[in-house]
Amino acid sequence: LTLFMSVTGGIEWTSVFAPLLAIHTLYGSLFVVFVTIMILVTLNTITGIFVAEAVEMATVDQDILVQAHREENRQYLSNLRDLFNEMDPNQTGQITLNTFQEQFERDEVKLSFRVLGLEVSDTERFFKILDVDHSQQIQIEEFVMGCLRLKGNSTVDIEFLMQEAKQMIKRMLHEQNALRAQVAELGREVSCFQ
Incomplete structure:
Protein backbone atom coordinates (compact mmCIF):
# COMPACT_ATOMS: atom_id res chain seq x y z
CA LEU A 1 0.00 0.00 0.00
CA HIS A 69 -14.05 14.92 -52.16
CA ARG A 70 -16.53 12.37 -53.52
CA GLU A 71 -19.42 14.72 -52.84
CA GLU A 72 -17.53 17.55 -54.52
CA ASN A 73 -16.97 15.35 -57.60
CA ARG A 74 -20.66 14.38 -57.67
CA GLN A 75 -21.62 18.04 -57.49
CA TYR A 76 -19.12 18.92 -60.23
CA LEU A 77 -20.56 16.24 -62.53
CA SER A 78 -24.07 17.46 -61.77
CA ASN A 79 -23.04 21.03 -62.60
CA LEU A 80 -21.54 19.86 -65.91
CA ARG A 81 -24.77 18.04 -66.82
CA ASP A 82 -26.82 21.11 -65.90
CA LEU A 83 -24.56 23.29 -68.04
CA PHE A 84 -24.94 20.91 -71.00
CA ASN A 85 -28.72 20.92 -70.62
CA GLU A 86 -28.69 24.72 -70.43
CA MET A 87 -26.64 24.88 -73.65
CA ASP A 88 -28.99 22.42 -75.40
CA PRO A 89 -32.09 24.62 -75.85
CA ASN A 90 -34.05 22.00 -77.84
CA GLN A 91 -33.14 19.23 -75.37
CA THR A 92 -31.95 16.95 -78.19
CA GLY A 93 -29.08 15.55 -76.16
CA GLN A 94 -26.61 16.86 -78.74
CA ILE A 95 -24.92 20.20 -79.32
CA THR A 96 -23.51 21.30 -82.67
CA LEU A 97 -20.60 23.69 -83.08
CA ASN A 98 -22.94 26.53 -84.08
CA THR A 99 -25.16 25.96 -81.05
CA PHE A 100 -22.09 25.76 -78.81
CA GLN A 101 -20.75 29.06 -80.14
CA GLU A 102 -24.15 30.76 -79.88
CA GLN A 103 -24.65 29.58 -76.32
CA PHE A 104 -21.11 30.53 -75.33
CA GLU A 105 -21.83 34.15 -76.26
CA ARG A 106 -24.18 34.31 -73.25
CA ASP A 107 -22.50 35.73 -70.15
CA GLU A 108 -24.07 33.19 -67.79
CA VAL A 109 -22.62 30.31 -69.85
CA LYS A 110 -19.15 31.90 -69.85
CA LEU A 111 -19.42 32.40 -66.11
CA SER A 112 -20.51 28.80 -65.60
CA PHE A 113 -17.44 27.57 -67.49
CA ARG A 114 -15.16 29.78 -65.39
CA VAL A 115 -16.78 28.64 -62.14
CA LEU A 116 -16.23 25.03 -63.21
CA GLY A 117 -12.53 25.74 -63.78
CA LEU A 118 -12.72 25.61 -67.57
CA GLU A 119 -10.97 28.43 -69.42
CA VAL A 120 -12.29 28.56 -72.98
CA SER A 121 -10.47 31.05 -75.19
CA ASP A 122 -11.31 29.43 -78.55
CA THR A 123 -14.79 27.87 -78.70
CA GLU A 124 -14.15 26.01 -81.96
CA ARG A 125 -10.95 24.44 -80.65
CA PHE A 126 -12.66 23.55 -77.36
CA PHE A 127 -15.58 21.98 -79.22
CA LYS A 128 -13.23 19.89 -81.39
CA ILE A 129 -11.47 18.63 -78.29
CA LEU A 130 -14.80 17.60 -76.76
CA ASP A 131 -16.00 15.96 -80.00
CA VAL A 132 -14.10 12.70 -79.54
CA ASP A 133 -15.98 10.75 -82.23
CA HIS A 134 -15.65 13.63 -84.77
CA SER A 135 -19.40 13.61 -85.46
CA GLN A 136 -19.60 17.42 -85.45
CA GLN A 137 -21.92 17.07 -82.44
CA ILE A 138 -21.17 16.50 -78.80
CA GLN A 139 -23.35 14.41 -76.57
CA ILE A 140 -23.63 14.78 -72.83
CA GLU A 141 -21.14 11.96 -72.16
CA GLU A 142 -18.54 13.54 -74.45
CA PHE A 143 -19.15 16.92 -72.85
CA VAL A 144 -18.84 15.69 -69.26
CA MET A 145 -15.81 13.46 -69.85
CA GLY A 146 -14.10 16.09 -71.98
CA CYS A 147 -14.65 18.82 -69.41
CA LEU A 148 -13.27 16.55 -66.68
CA ARG A 149 -10.15 16.04 -68.80
CA LEU A 150 -9.79 19.74 -69.50
CA LYS A 151 -10.33 21.10 -66.01
CA GLY A 152 -7.61 23.69 -65.46
CA ASN A 153 -5.99 26.43 -67.49
CA SER A 154 -3.31 24.94 -69.74
CA THR A 155 -4.86 21.51 -70.25
CA VAL A 156 -7.10 22.77 -73.07
CA ASP A 157 -4.10 23.83 -75.15
CA ILE A 158 -2.17 20.66 -74.34
CA GLU A 159 -5.14 18.49 -75.26
CA PHE A 160 -5.60 20.37 -78.53
CA LEU A 161 -1.93 19.94 -79.41
CA MET A 162 -2.14 16.23 -78.60
CA GLN A 163 -5.17 15.83 -80.88
CA GLU A 164 -3.43 17.77 -83.65
CA ALA A 165 -0.34 15.56 -83.29
CA LYS A 166 -2.46 12.40 -83.47
CA GLN A 167 -4.21 13.66 -86.61
CA MET A 168 -0.87 14.55 -88.20
CA ILE A 169 0.48 11.08 -87.42
CA LYS A 170 -2.61 9.50 -89.00
CA ARG A 171 -2.20 11.66 -92.12
CA MET A 172 1.50 10.83 -92.32
CA LEU A 173 0.79 7.11 -92.02
CA HIS A 174 -1.86 7.40 -94.72
CA GLU A 175 0.55 9.28 -97.00
CA GLN A 176 3.30 6.78 -96.23
CA ASN A 177 1.05 3.87 -97.21
CA ALA A 178 0.04 5.67 -100.40
CA LEU A 179 3.70 6.34 -101.21
CA ARG A 180 4.57 2.67 -100.61
CA ALA A 181 1.80 1.64 -102.98
CA GLN A 182 3.12 4.03 -105.64
CA VAL A 183 6.69 2.76 -105.21
CA ALA A 184 5.46 -0.82 -105.49
CA GLU A 185 3.53 0.10 -108.66
CA LEU A 186 6.62 1.78 -110.13
CA GLY A 187 8.64 -1.30 -109.26
CA ARG A 188 6.17 -3.51 -111.13
CA GLU A 189 6.19 -1.21 -114.16
CA VAL A 190 10.00 -1.11 -114.25
CA SER A 191 10.17 -4.89 -114.00
CA CYS A 192 7.82 -5.15 -117.00
CA PHE A 193 10.28 -3.17 -119.16
CA GLN A 194 13.18 -5.47 -118.36
Whole structure:
Protein backbone atom coordinates (compact mmCIF):
# COMPACT_ATOMS: atom_id res chain seq x y z
CA LEU A 1 0.00 0.00 0.00
CA THR A 2 2.87 2.35 0.78
CA LEU A 3 4.40 1.74 -2.67
CA PHE A 4 1.09 2.47 -4.38
CA MET A 5 0.61 5.67 -2.38
CA SER A 6 4.15 6.87 -3.13
CA VAL A 7 3.69 6.31 -6.89
CA THR A 8 0.28 7.99 -7.06
CA GLY A 9 1.23 10.95 -4.89
CA GLY A 10 -0.70 9.88 -1.79
CA ILE A 11 2.43 10.00 0.37
CA GLU A 12 5.70 11.94 0.13
CA TRP A 13 8.72 10.03 -1.19
CA THR A 14 10.98 11.36 1.53
CA SER A 15 8.83 9.95 4.31
CA VAL A 16 9.24 6.45 2.78
CA PHE A 17 12.74 6.86 1.33
CA ALA A 18 14.44 8.09 4.55
CA PRO A 19 13.53 5.03 6.72
CA LEU A 20 14.47 2.62 3.89
CA LEU A 21 17.80 4.38 3.41
CA ALA A 22 18.43 4.19 7.18
CA ILE A 23 17.93 0.40 7.07
CA HIS A 24 20.18 -0.12 4.04
CA THR A 25 21.29 1.87 0.98
CA LEU A 26 20.11 -0.93 -1.33
CA TYR A 27 16.52 -0.63 -0.05
CA GLY A 28 16.49 3.12 -0.66
CA SER A 29 17.91 2.65 -4.16
CA LEU A 30 15.38 -0.09 -5.01
CA PHE A 31 12.57 2.17 -3.84
CA VAL A 32 13.72 5.04 -6.12
CA VAL A 33 14.11 2.64 -9.08
CA PHE A 34 10.63 1.18 -8.46
CA VAL A 35 8.95 4.59 -8.27
CA THR A 36 10.80 5.81 -11.39
CA ILE A 37 9.82 2.73 -13.42
CA MET A 38 6.19 2.96 -12.30
CA ILE A 39 5.99 6.64 -13.24
CA LEU A 40 7.50 5.92 -16.68
CA VAL A 41 5.06 3.03 -17.23
CA THR A 42 2.13 5.23 -16.24
CA LEU A 43 3.27 8.08 -18.51
CA ASN A 44 3.85 5.64 -21.38
CA THR A 45 0.34 4.21 -20.95
CA ILE A 46 -1.25 7.65 -20.90
CA THR A 47 0.78 8.73 -23.96
CA GLY A 48 -0.28 5.55 -25.78
CA ILE A 49 -3.93 6.31 -25.11
CA PHE A 50 -3.58 9.86 -26.45
CA VAL A 51 -1.67 8.69 -29.54
CA ALA A 52 -4.29 6.01 -30.26
CA GLU A 53 -7.04 8.63 -29.99
CA ALA A 54 -5.13 11.02 -32.25
CA VAL A 55 -4.61 8.30 -34.88
CA GLU A 56 -8.29 7.40 -34.72
CA MET A 57 -9.27 11.05 -35.15
CA ALA A 58 -6.88 11.39 -38.10
CA THR A 59 -8.48 8.34 -39.73
CA VAL A 60 -11.92 9.82 -39.19
CA ASP A 61 -10.68 13.14 -40.63
CA GLN A 62 -9.29 11.32 -43.68
CA ASP A 63 -12.59 9.49 -44.16
CA ILE A 64 -14.41 12.80 -43.92
CA LEU A 65 -12.05 14.33 -46.51
CA VAL A 66 -12.57 11.40 -48.88
CA GLN A 67 -16.33 11.68 -48.43
CA ALA A 68 -16.19 15.45 -49.04
CA HIS A 69 -14.05 14.92 -52.16
CA ARG A 70 -16.53 12.37 -53.52
CA GLU A 71 -19.42 14.72 -52.84
CA GLU A 72 -17.53 17.55 -54.52
CA ASN A 73 -16.97 15.35 -57.60
CA ARG A 74 -20.66 14.38 -57.67
CA GLN A 75 -21.62 18.04 -57.49
CA TYR A 76 -19.12 18.92 -60.23
CA LEU A 77 -20.56 16.24 -62.53
CA SER A 78 -24.07 17.46 -61.77
CA ASN A 79 -23.04 21.03 -62.60
CA LEU A 80 -21.54 19.86 -65.91
CA ARG A 81 -24.77 18.04 -66.82
CA ASP A 82 -26.82 21.11 -65.90
CA LEU A 83 -24.56 23.29 -68.04
CA PHE A 84 -24.94 20.91 -71.00
CA ASN A 85 -28.72 20.92 -70.62
CA GLU A 86 -28.69 24.72 -70.43
CA MET A 87 -26.64 24.88 -73.65
CA ASP A 88 -28.99 22.42 -75.40
CA PRO A 89 -32.09 24.62 -75.85
CA ASN A 90 -34.05 22.00 -77.84
CA GLN A 91 -33.14 19.23 -75.37
CA THR A 92 -31.95 16.95 -78.19
CA GLY A 93 -29.08 15.55 -76.16
CA GLN A 94 -26.61 16.86 -78.74
CA ILE A 95 -24.92 20.20 -79.32
CA THR A 96 -23.51 21.30 -82.67
CA LEU A 97 -20.60 23.69 -83.08
CA ASN A 98 -22.94 26.53 -84.08
CA THR A 99 -25.16 25.96 -81.05
CA PHE A 100 -22.09 25.76 -78.81
CA GLN A 101 -20.75 29.06 -80.14
CA GLU A 102 -24.15 30.76 -79.88
CA GLN A 103 -24.65 29.58 -76.32
CA PHE A 104 -21.11 30.53 -75.33
CA GLU A 105 -21.83 34.15 -76.26
CA ARG A 106 -24.18 34.31 -73.25
CA ASP A 107 -22.50 35.73 -70.15
CA GLU A 108 -24.07 33.19 -67.79
CA VAL A 109 -22.62 30.31 -69.85
CA LYS A 110 -19.15 31.90 -69.85
CA LEU A 111 -19.42 32.40 -66.11
CA SER A 112 -20.51 28.80 -65.60
CA PHE A 113 -17.44 27.57 -67.49
CA ARG A 114 -15.16 29.78 -65.39
CA VAL A 115 -16.78 28.64 -62.14
CA LEU A 116 -16.23 25.03 -63.21
CA GLY A 117 -12.53 25.74 -63.78
CA LEU A 118 -12.72 25.61 -67.57
CA GLU A 119 -10.97 28.43 -69.42
CA VAL A 120 -12.29 28.56 -72.98
CA SER A 121 -10.47 31.05 -75.19
CA ASP A 122 -11.31 29.43 -78.55
CA THR A 123 -14.79 27.87 -78.70
CA GLU A 124 -14.15 26.01 -81.96
CA ARG A 125 -10.95 24.44 -80.65
CA PHE A 126 -12.66 23.55 -77.36
CA PHE A 127 -15.58 21.98 -79.22
CA LYS A 128 -13.23 19.89 -81.39
CA ILE A 129 -11.47 18.63 -78.29
CA LEU A 130 -14.80 17.60 -76.76
CA ASP A 131 -16.00 15.96 -80.00
CA VAL A 132 -14.10 12.70 -79.54
CA ASP A 133 -15.98 10.75 -82.23
CA HIS A 134 -15.65 13.63 -84.77
CA SER A 135 -19.40 13.61 -85.46
CA GLN A 136 -19.60 17.42 -85.45
CA GLN A 137 -21.92 17.07 -82.44
CA ILE A 138 -21.17 16.50 -78.80
CA GLN A 139 -23.35 14.41 -76.57
CA ILE A 140 -23.63 14.78 -72.83
CA GLU A 141 -21.14 11.96 -72.16
CA GLU A 142 -18.54 13.54 -74.45
CA PHE A 143 -19.15 16.92 -72.85
CA VAL A 144 -18.84 15.69 -69.26
CA MET A 145 -15.81 13.46 -69.85
CA GLY A 146 -14.10 16.09 -71.98
CA CYS A 147 -14.65 18.82 -69.41
CA LEU A 148 -13.27 16.55 -66.68
CA ARG A 149 -10.15 16.04 -68.80
CA LEU A 150 -9.79 19.74 -69.50
CA LYS A 151 -10.33 21.10 -66.01
CA GLY A 152 -7.61 23.69 -65.46
CA ASN A 153 -5.99 26.43 -67.49
CA SER A 154 -3.31 24.94 -69.74
CA THR A 155 -4.86 21.51 -70.25
CA VAL A 156 -7.10 22.77 -73.07
CA ASP A 157 -4.10 23.83 -75.15
CA ILE A 158 -2.17 20.66 -74.34
CA GLU A 159 -5.14 18.49 -75.26
CA PHE A 160 -5.60 20.37 -78.53
CA LEU A 161 -1.93 19.94 -79.41
CA MET A 162 -2.14 16.23 -78.60
CA GLN A 163 -5.17 15.83 -80.88
CA GLU A 164 -3.43 17.77 -83.65
CA ALA A 165 -0.34 15.56 -83.29
CA LYS A 166 -2.46 12.40 -83.47
CA GLN A 167 -4.21 13.66 -86.61
CA MET A 168 -0.87 14.55 -88.20
CA ILE A 169 0.48 11.08 -87.42
CA LYS A 170 -2.61 9.50 -89.00
CA ARG A 171 -2.20 11.66 -92.12
CA MET A 172 1.50 10.83 -92.32
CA LEU A 173 0.79 7.11 -92.02
CA HIS A 174 -1.86 7.40 -94.72
CA GLU A 175 0.55 9.28 -97.00
CA GLN A 176 3.30 6.78 -96.23
CA ASN A 177 1.05 3.87 -97.21
CA ALA A 178 0.04 5.67 -100.40
CA LEU A 179 3.70 6.34 -101.21
CA ARG A 180 4.57 2.67 -100.61
CA ALA A 181 1.80 1.64 -102.98
CA GLN A 182 3.12 4.03 -105.64
CA VAL A 183 6.69 2.76 -105.21
CA ALA A 184 5.46 -0.82 -105.49
CA GLU A 185 3.53 0.10 -108.66
CA LEU A 186 6.62 1.78 -110.13
CA GLY A 187 8.64 -1.30 -109.26
CA ARG A 188 6.17 -3.51 -111.13
CA GLU A 189 6.19 -1.21 -114.16
CA VAL A 190 10.00 -1.11 -114.25
CA SER A 191 10.17 -4.89 -114.00
CA CYS A 192 7.82 -5.15 -117.00
CA PHE A 193 10.28 -3.17 -119.16
CA GLN A 194 13.18 -5.47 -118.36
